[in-house]
Amino acid sequence: MKGSKGSGTRWIKGLAFAALSMVSSHSWAGLYDDGKVFLTGGVFTVDGAGGGGAVPWATITGYETRDGINGGVGFTYVQLPNYSLNFLGGSIGFFDRFELSYVNTKLSTNLGNVDTVALVASVLNVDNNLGLDPNGSNLHMETYGAKLRLFGDAVYTSDSYLPQTAIGAFYKVNSTKEFVKTLSAAEDKDWEAYMAFTKVFFRYSTLVNLTVRYTSANQIGLTGFGSCDNGHRNCNNDKEFRVEFSTAYLLQKNFAIGGEYQQHGNQQKNKPVDTGDLLAGDGNGGLLNPIVGGLVGGVIGATNLRDSLVQNESDWYDVFAAYAPSKNYSITIAYLFLGDIAVAREQNGLYLSLHATF
Amino acid sequence: MKAFTRNLMLGAALSMSALVATPSFAAEEKTQPILGITSSALEEFGGREGVRAWVESLFYYIMLDNRIAPIFREFGNVERQTFLNTQLEIMVLGGPNEYQGASMSAAHADLGITMAQFNAVVEAAYNACERNVIKYHTCNQLINALAPFTADIVTR
Ligand code: HEM
Numbered sequence: 384m385k386g387s388k389g390s391g392t393r394w395i396k397g398l399a400f401a402a403l404s405m406v407s408s409h410s411w412a413g414l415y416d417d418g419k420v421f422l423t424g425g426v427f428t429v430d431g432a433g434g435g436g437a438v439p440w441a442t443i444t445g446y447e448t449r450d451g452i453n454g455g456v457g458f459t460y461v462q463l464p465n466y467s468l469n470f471l472g473g474s475i476g477f478f479d480r481f482e483l484s485y486v487n488t489k490l491s492t493n494l495g496n497v498d499t500v501a502l503v504a505s506v507l508n509v510d511n512n513l514g515l516d517p518n519g520s521n522l523h524m525e526t527y528g529a530k531l532r533l534f535g536d537a538v539y540t541s542d543s544y545l546p547q548t549a550i551g552a553f554y555k556v557n558s559t560k561e562f563v564k565t566l567s568a569a570e571d572k573d574w575e576a577y578m579a580f581t582k583v584f585f586r587y588s589t590l591v592n593l594t595v596r597y598t599s600a601n602q603i604g605l606t607g608f609g610s611c612d613n614g615h616r617n618c619n620n621d622k623e624f625r626v627e628f629s630t631a632y633l634l635q636k637n638f639a640i641g642g643e644y645q646q647h648g649n650q651q652k653n654k655p656v657d658t659g660d661l662l663a664g665d666g667n668g669g670l671l672n673p674i675v676g677g678l679v680g681g682v683i684g685a686t687n688l689r690d691s692l693v694q695n696e697s698d699w700y701d702v703f704a705a706y707a708p709s710k711n712y713s714i715t716i717a718y719l720f721l722g723d724i725a726v727a728r729e730q731n732g733l734y735l736s737l738h739a740t741f
Numbered sequence: 742m743k744a745f746t747r748n749l750m751l752g753a754a755l756s757m758s759a760l761v762a763t764p765s766f767a768a769e770e771k772t773q774p775i776l777g778i779t780s781s782a783l784e785e786f787g788g789r790e791g792v793r794a795w796v797e798s799l800f801y802y803i804m805l806d807n808r809i810a811p812i813f814r815e816f817g818n819v820e821r822q823t824f825l826n827t828q829l830e831i832m833v834l835g836g837p838n839e840y841q842g843a844s845m846s847a848a849h850a851d852l853g854i855t856m857a858q859f860n861a862v863v864e865a866a867y868n869a870c871e872r873n874v875i876k877y878h879t880c881n882q883l884i885n886a887l888a889p890f891t892a893d894i895v896t897r
Contacts, residue, residue: 418857420864448856450897479856541774541888585885586776588878635877636867 416451417740421637422707423538423583424476426715427457427738429603430553431472431484432528434579436701436717436734437603437645438629440592441549441581443532444484445476446710446740452477455740457486461719465727467491468605470736472526482551484528490605492520494727496691500658513658514561522605524557530579537581537590546580546593553577555604566694566725567654568607569618575600577627587632590639594627601651601696606725610650613657623648637707645699656692656726697722701734713738768844771832772889782882783834786875789827792834796826798869799862808861816852833886846893853897 425433425440433444445453454475461468472486501515514520530551537547557563557571564571575598583590599608599622609620625648631641703717717734724730779785786792800819804810813819825842832838842848863884870880 416857418855418860420860448860450855450857539888539891541885542772544775584776585881585888586774586778588881633877633881 414452416448417446417710418448419446426705426713429470430526431474431486435629435643436703438594438627438643441547441579443476443479443482444474447476449479457738459736461734463730463732465493480532482530486526488524490522512561513565522559527554538583541585546582548580550578563607565657566606567610567651567657569609569611569620571607573608590631592629596625597622640704642702647696647698649696651694654694692726694725695723769840772886774885778882778885783836785879792830793827795869795873796823798872802865802868806861809858845890849894854895855897856895859895
């Protein structure tokens with residue numbers, strides 16, 4: 384009796400599931416759409432939105448047309464001299480009009496000076512909440528995005544200069560709060576907004592995009608937003624307008640090469656890493672001095688270490704090649720010129736991104 | 742039945758226009774793409790014969806594509822459309838306007854063509870370029886010149 388009752392509910396559940404999947408697969412079949420022309424949805428940006436490598440475009444992600452839904456998942460790996468980054472996320476385009484995106488970003492550091500600070504802090508057993516790890520510190524951020532196409536058409540109205548125009552926003556949550564604070568940022572989570580203009584000039588087989596972003600991000604938010612003086616004082620997190628530019632030349636219907644420029648702020652410029660007591664004061668005032676002297680045999684003193692921990696930020700540049708062998712996936716390879724990132728100089732390196740679309 | 746009467750009417754219209762044969766019959770205008778198209782586009786397509794060959798390939802790929810072939814089978818007439826498309830494409834590529842067919846809106850308005858179907862024809866167009874060894878960059882001159890018709894053709 385008990386058994387039959389159990390199988391009865393199971394049966395009902397099974398039926399309900401079957402009915403549900405029938406309904407959903409039916410409506411899905413009706414809404415699923417991959418009718419867009421090659422690469423015109425853009426690829427997977429570091430913010431998750433459809434666009435180039437770093438710059439969100441006005442085009443809506445995925446291969447859907449105005450009659451359906453499409454989207455995909457993306458993975459990007461970046462290798463720089465002192466950092467490596469992973470971006471894993473996805474985006475969905477609705478009716479070539481609206482887009483939702485998500486990315487989970489991890490930045491791993493390979494910085495001798497920062498590791499030293501972390502090591503000393505742990506040896507001294509001072510709990511300064513620096514958020515540092517002697518074996519290499521990590522930054523972690525999640526980005527939620529939405530984009531709305533307002534007017535214009537990038538592809539079809541080739542007899543008009545009116546570009547496709549969209550507005551979008553990101554909400555970025557950096558969960559490595561202590562590290563971000565140590566890097567003197569004012570906030571570990573914040574929003575940013577942008578307006579993008581995209582046009583394809585078929586005459587020259589070229590896509591051109593201009594984006595203006597309203598933000599206070601440091602390194603797209605990976606090192607937080609805004610900045611403070613040491614001790615988390617005099618914080619400033621005022622947003623400003625920054626310009627981004629992206630162009631792609633189509634060599635083939637499914638192969639493009641191009642370049643990007645992204646203006647960055649420099650709010651953490653000359654801000655030392657905020658190590659609290661550890662590196663405080665001049666000369667031999669800091670707790671760290673004698674230890675570092677001992678550790679590295681006096682070759683590099685604490686003052687040198689402190690100087691090496693001064694931050695800077697540069698505008699980003701990149702050149703890329705994007706290839707879409709089919710409408711189901713694209714591969715983007717880029718070389719990045721990211722300049723100074725936090726305490727490391729001249730961070731140039733390779734970028735590899737895969738975007739699978741369904 | 743509907744398709745039959747349509748084709749009958751079209752056939753009649755075609756033979757009439759062939760009889761009247763007025764070159765001034767211009768139901769469709771040359772498009773005005775921004776920045777224009779390369780002046781050598783028609784030549785790079787292989788001239789009139791090249792365009793004709795390209796249109797043949799175009800319909801070959803269209804009729805192989807299950808997403809759109811049924812529409813052409815039901816409402817179209819490949820022979821007539823090959824003839825008229827050749828005229829139209831010669832015109833938009835910078836040649837003389839000898840187009841004798843209906844305007845793009847008149848020809849497509851009641852077909853309820855979707856964006857995805859339109860893009861399927863665009864894919865066939867690129868395939869036809871590749872098949873006929875027309876450079877991608879040259880092919881884009883034609884895409885450039887035809888793109889403004891989208892609004893007239895895609896009505897759904
Ligand atoms: C830029 C793209 C296109 C161009 C330049 C074009 C051109 C033409 C031309 C010149 C005609 C002949 C008009 C006449 O009979 O007087 C025609 C008819 C037709 N086209 Fe298109 N066309 C385009 C896109 C499409 C698409 C996307 C479809 C469907 C998926 C389509 C389906 C048809 C059909 C079924 C006819 C025959 C209509 C009839 O005879 O009543 N066309 N087209």
